[in-house]
Amino acid sequence: MPEPSIDQLRDMVRPGRVHRRLYTDPDIFEIEMARIFGRAWIYVGHDSQVAENGDFISTKLGRQPVVMVRHSDSEIYVLHNRCAHRGNTVVANENGNAEEFVCCYHGWTYGTNGRLTSVPLNHGYPEHFDINDPKLAMVRVPRVVNYRGFVFASLAEDGPSLQEFLGTMTVSLDDMVAVSYTHLRAHETRHDLVCRLLLE
Numbered sequence: 729m730p731e732p733s734i735d736q737l738r739d740m741v742r743p744g745r746v747h748r749r750l751y752t753d754p755d756i757f758e759i760e761m762a763r764i765f766g767r768a769w770i771y772v773g774h775d776s777q778v779a780e781n782g783d784f785i786s787t788k789l790g791r792q793p794v795v796m797v798r799h800s801d802s803e804i805y806v807l808h809n810r811c812a813h814r815g816n817t818v819v820a821n822e823n824g825n826a827e828e829f830v831c832c833y834h835g836w837t838y839g840t841n842g843r844l845t846s847v848p849l850n851h852g853y854p855e856h857f858d859i860n861d862p863k864l865a866m867v868r869v870p871r872v873v874n875y876r877g878f879v880f881a882s883l884a885e886d887g888p889s890l891q892e893f894l895g896t897m898t899v900s901l902d903d904m905v906a907v908s909y910t911h912l913r914a915h916e917t918r919h920d921l922v923c924r925l926l927l928e
Contacts, residue, residue, distance in 0.1 A: 731755055765790025769880040769893045772796050772806055776877065782825045782840055789883055794869060795819045795829070796879060799841045806869040806881045807842040818866060829866070842866035876905045
């Protein structure tokens, strides 16, 4: 089936109703993956989930597995959860604390900032192999912003800032933080579905 046009998508949303195809059509799902999850700012987690250096959580931005981790410089990084060597998943646990991440495939070891720190049998690699080459790191997600404890990331290298993207929704986040800042901690609920967030 061909990809629906903008007009066809627009026609599926009417006052008081939404066509079920928006929720069930695989072609529309692919459009969402590319145009929303591939470009927009996505909530990754709360900074309280990675309170201490080395704390991490594994999650996904759309289909892209990522790791949100607090590095030894106390900064929060969001890294693609892929080994630069063979593309294997590096971090298998959902959360925890680690001084480094080790790929189980060939043992490449990464710092919590994604930098490659060691490889086994270094003498077995070509002479030009350079462990400090940034291309060998776990790739950082291009844009990451911590807004009042809420960590957002975007897979797009450019686009609207987080403030522009959130618009007036920042007021709702500000109000929530102001009312419950001392009690605000991450609460995990897992569902196997794509959710859309609406704050009133």
